[in-house]
Amino acid sequence: MAESKPRARIAPYHQPAAGWGALKHVAISLVKEKVAGGKYRTLFRQNQPDGFDCPGCAWPDRQHTSTFEFCENGVKAVAAEATSKxxxxxxxxxxxxxxxxxxxxxxxxxxxxxxxxxxxxxxxxxxxxxxxxxxxxxxxxxxxxxxxxxxxxxxxxxxxxxxxxxxxxxxxxxxxxxxxxxxxxxxHEATSRGLPGTVGIGKGTVTLDDFEHADTLLIFGQNPATNHPRMLGELRECARRGATIVSINPLRERGLERFASPQHPVEMLTLGSTPIASTFIQPKVGGDFALIKGVAKRVLELDDAARDAGTPRVLDLDFIAAHTSGFDAFAHDLRAESWPLIEEESGVPREQIEGLARIYANGQRVIATWGMGLTQHKRSVQTIQMLSNLMMMRGNIGREGAGLCPVRGHSNVQGNRTVGIxxxxxxxxxxxxxxxxxxxxxxxxxxxxxxxxxxxxxxRIKVFVGLGGxxxxxxxxxxxxxxxxxxxxxxxxxxxxxxxxxxxxxxxxxxxxxxxxxxxxxxxxxxxxxxxxxxxxxxxxxxxxxxxxxxxxxxxxxxxxxxxxxxxxxxxxxxxxxxxxxxxxxxxxxxxxxxFERYNERVAQPGGFHLRVASRERDWQTATGKANFVPHALDTDTPVHRAKRLYGERVMTLMTTRSHDQYNTTIYALDDRYRGVFGQRRVVFIHAADLAMLGFKAGDWVDLTTVWDDGIERRADGFLLVEYDIPRGCIGAYYPETNPLVPLSSVADVCNTPTSKSVPVLLHRSAAQAAAA
Missing domain, CATH: 3.40.50.740 (Rossmann fold)
Incomplete structure (x- = not known):
């Protein structure tokens, strides 16, 4: 390669997400890809009525006529395509x-x-x-x-x-x-298979207009600054008008702490920024299901207390009576659930769960958004359905400023499914x-x-055709x-x-x-x-x-x-x-x-048109004709549980993730600046106490092996240990480098999605480092 390899280093990042750093890396991407002068104008037609849709993420456009309707990663995607190489x-x-x-x-x-x-x-x-x-x-x-x-x-x-x-x-x-x-x-297969059982269709129930009216946003398993940066502009506006934003993610991501909008000159010129999330909850990897069930249990307890005190109820009883089925069985299951088990399985102390429940109960218009942090686990369908249950408890589906908001990755992954893929x-x-x-x-x-x-x-398959990817x-x-x-x-x-x-x-x-x-x-x-x-x-x-x-x-x-x-x-x-x-x-x-009635006519209008989502209108296309509460028990016999029974606390639960200079499997550069990683990708994020418990220190090199029961060795060698704010017993690393560790048979119930966010692994001192020692 003609380009020199960047110097590898770990350097914590203390600046807000986006801002001048994003503009700098936009320029670097355009230069590196040798984008010809005339093609710079391409950016000003991105996400415009007479231009092209961003080939990156599927986040919608607020202003389809805005001059700067693009983001850092969108520019990288365009530059990669417009390259002269x-x-x-x-x-x-x-x-x-x-x-x-x-x-x-x-x-x-x-x-x-x-x-x-x-x-x-x-x-x-x-x-x-x-x-x-x-x-x-x-x-x-x-x-x-x-x-x-x-x-x-x-x-x-x-x-x-x-x-x-x-x-x-x-x-x-x-x-x-x-x-x-x-x-x-x-x-998002868990979304596509989970939501039809609760609300009747496997799509979200909100539009961007709902974000203008929401007073509370719960953000599960997402890193918007990297995966859909334009979402941060929407969250910025919500935060500035006083909405409560909660980040629920094993990793405390920089983009949900502070954001400097490149599209707001005053913020840029004053080196200012906007705080985004006011509350951070860090469940252990795979702990979201137990956490959400714990919040639902606490909401039910708050309603019981309100009923006994004669104060306004916490549950939306009118919505539950008119629009739902199965609430009594769901409530019975919640009452029977053990708080100690919820705490153990979620990795979140009860007081934090109760605090999150109060935030949810105080919200009058709540949007719950989620990414693959919820969908790539064995119990991912159950997690999506439990989140639907929670939102139905207070009628937060099918009304202005509230609803379910799965955030898809690639630009037309949802459209492909709609038209028959x-x-x-x-x-x-x-x-x-x-x-x-x-x-x-x-x-x-x-x-x-x-x-x-x-x-x-x-x-049994002899011909494979790949349309992209x-x-x-x-x-x-x-x-x-x-x-x-x-x-x-x-x-x-x-x-x-x-x-x-x-x-x-x-x-x-x-x-x-x-x-x-x-x-x-x-x-x-x-x-x-x-x-x-x-x-x-x-x-x-x-x-x-x-x-x-x-x-x-x-x-x-x-x-x-x-x-x-x-x-x-x-x-x-x-x-x-x-x-x-x-x-x-x-x-x-x-x-x-x-x-798709009058398809050609409607799509010719600026901004296009909205495909009807029946559940947004409280039209429940389910077997019962209503939205369904679906109870689910906590599972204490997952592959991670079984691995820990064999190897104890030495087993780490691996979540694979993207770097900031990456879109899906496309690697634009070797940095992940918001996490402080530069010039390299073979790193493992790990808690300081786990480093000590395992006998390692930050800067050591390790090999990873999967704990599985089929006799096949799965390993990925040569990873640098990086001390990081992540729950005990959990580690993070980039894909595709760690995809060899995900067993083919490790899939989610019902939807068969690979469980890339919950892989039981062991860490071994790397052979190269051991030899050097």
Whole structure:
């Protein structure tokens, strides 16, 4: 690599989040990516009505006409896409796959944009050029040679537009399978599976307007400063008008302490900042379920006391009577729960739980938001349902300024699910799709991410197609996932930049380069817009403005259409007709999916339109016709419990997390400045008392091994110990470096999400350090 490696150091960060530090790193990113002068103007069209939607997170836009509707990480995403660096056929001619495998994920990212379709040549261990027609013919040949359509799996990243995703699911279902592993399976699947059982639909119930009216916000398992920085602007406004904000997270994140808004000149010029959260609760990793149940128990006790004293009740009895089912059974379960067990399992003292319950009970309009800190545990579905229970106790669903707010990661992960990327589709969806397109869709449920890896290992999946993403690195149990991909007859990766999944490939392999969100998408000389749905169910359109990185790129939508045309022909569906004008795809979505009436007309309005969420209107689409209280017992026999019974307090519970210079698996740089980590990524955050108990000190190097019961050794070597404010018995480290420690069989109940936030591990002094000693 031409760039020098940054100096590794640990240096605590004492400044507010964002501010001048964010602007400095925006400039660094633009320079490092060698963004050409004209493309700087791209930023001023980001999240604008006549511009493009940010390819980063799914946080919605407050002012769709604001000049500065972008953030530090959004700029990094745009800079990475607008880079002038290129990965050409000449690059592949100069590098074998074996040589590229020795580079880090950060180094692979730095090579730049892919320019041409490439096919793997086993004789030379290199990718070589192939024509687009040749690539599509190769895909069709492999797919049509399979004995059963279920021998192929079709992965989707959350960056895919509604148009590409809808055409993709239509192609795959006409081909004959529901094998749709997607990034939802690894992040918010607990939300998608948990909320329908309580409120009837797996989406949040709030819009940004509700944040203007909320007086209390409970933020569970989130680090907005890194994962969705524009949310901090919203929280800043809430804090400044006096709303109570509570951060509930094992890590006390800098962005929820103080925030300096780059969009407010006075704050910047005076070096000022705004305090965000007034209360910090740090449950142990995996302790949120017990904590939320403890808060609910205390709210019930407060209501009992109010009833006995003849004072106003704490529960919203009118809401419970008119809109809910199952409250009596839920209340009975709460009363029977043990306070000592709640304290033990949550890791939070009773007085803090009672304090949080008072904050919640005093709030008249409460929003509960959450990220993957709640969704990547064995009991994640139960946790989401317990949070729904808590919010229903005081009627905080379906009224202004209150509600449930899951914050999705990738920009269109929610939209993909809405338009049909779903391995377990409803019969109603399939019925309507079949009527519109005149075919009988497959009814058998397909494979999710974990099931796809297991099927590849067993030889049941022979063709893998990835529409975006970095499957080999995003997934758990890295060595086993790599074995699975290499067992395939064909792997196809549709991508903008080189990543690890292009190097961990099947016997035959294709890299298909695609347009980015920032680039002009011309079909028959007409610029096309693509649509996305954000975390709050707003659908808006996006037009690229940059010249494509290569004249040989195709859009994701066009690639899907050509794959379908080559594989199935166009007698049933005229794929190329749809790809020639994306408005036709939106018309097809309107016919196939409820809620998209007048799609093209409504999405043309500035800001787009809101997809109806029935639970927001207290329309409960459940079997009971009401919102359901769902009781759940505390679980004292999880894999972490069993590991501790074997090894005692030596077992640490690992949570994987992002660094600040990272988006999903994309590594922009080697810093995590808000946590004080610079020039490195192989670090473990650990409590000072655990360092002493284990016989280590900050600055020691360790290897990590997983405690599991299948006889497979899982390890990750060479990590620096960093003393940090994290609960006892818990450690944090970055993914994908620690994904090898997550067992494939370690999944959440009901939703099958990998439990990447609760991995039982042991720490060993690293072999290199031991030898040096």
């Amino acid at each position: 290129r990965v050409t056929p000449a690059f592949f001619a100069a590098h074998t796959v074996e040589a590229l495998m020795k580079e880090s994920d950060y180094e692979l990212e730095q090579h730049g944009r892919l320019t041409d379709p490439m096919v793997y040549d086993a004789l030379t261990d290199r990718y070589v050029p192939i024509s687009w027609d040749g690539a599509f013919a190769l895909i069709a040949r492999h797919l049509n040679a399979l004995g059963n359509p279920n021998e192929a799996a079709f992965y989707t990243s959350g960056r895919a537009s509604n148009e590409a995703a809808f055409l993709y699911q239509l192609f795959v279902r006409l081909y004959g399978t529901n094998n749709f592993p997607d990034c939802s399976n690894m992040c 779903e391995e377990k589709p409803t019969q109603a969806f399939l019925d309507r799709l079949g009527r519109v397109f005149g075919f009988e869709p497959p009814r058998e449920h397909g494979y999710d991410v974990v099931e796809t890896i297991e099927a590849m290992l067993a030889g 970095n499957f080999s690195i995003a997934t758990p149990d890295t060595p086993r996932t790599w074995d699975a991909l290499r067992a395939c007859d064909l792997t196809v990766q549709i991508a903008t930049k080189l990543n690890r999944s292009h190097l961990v490939h099947g016997k035959a392999a294709l890299i298909l380069p695609t347009l980015g969100r920032t680039e002009v998408d011309l079909q028959n000389g007409v610029a096309q817009g693509v649509t996305v749905e954000d975390s709050m169910s707003m659908v808006h359109i996006s037009y690229g403005m940059n010249t494509p990185a290569s004249p040989n790129l195709m859009s994701e939508t066009a690639i899907v259409a050509h794959m379908a045309h080559a594989t199935l022909g166009s007698a049933k569906v005229d794929w190329l007709h749809y790809a020639a004008d994306y408005a036709r795809i939106r018309d097809a979505i309107e016919q196939s999916i409820a809620g």
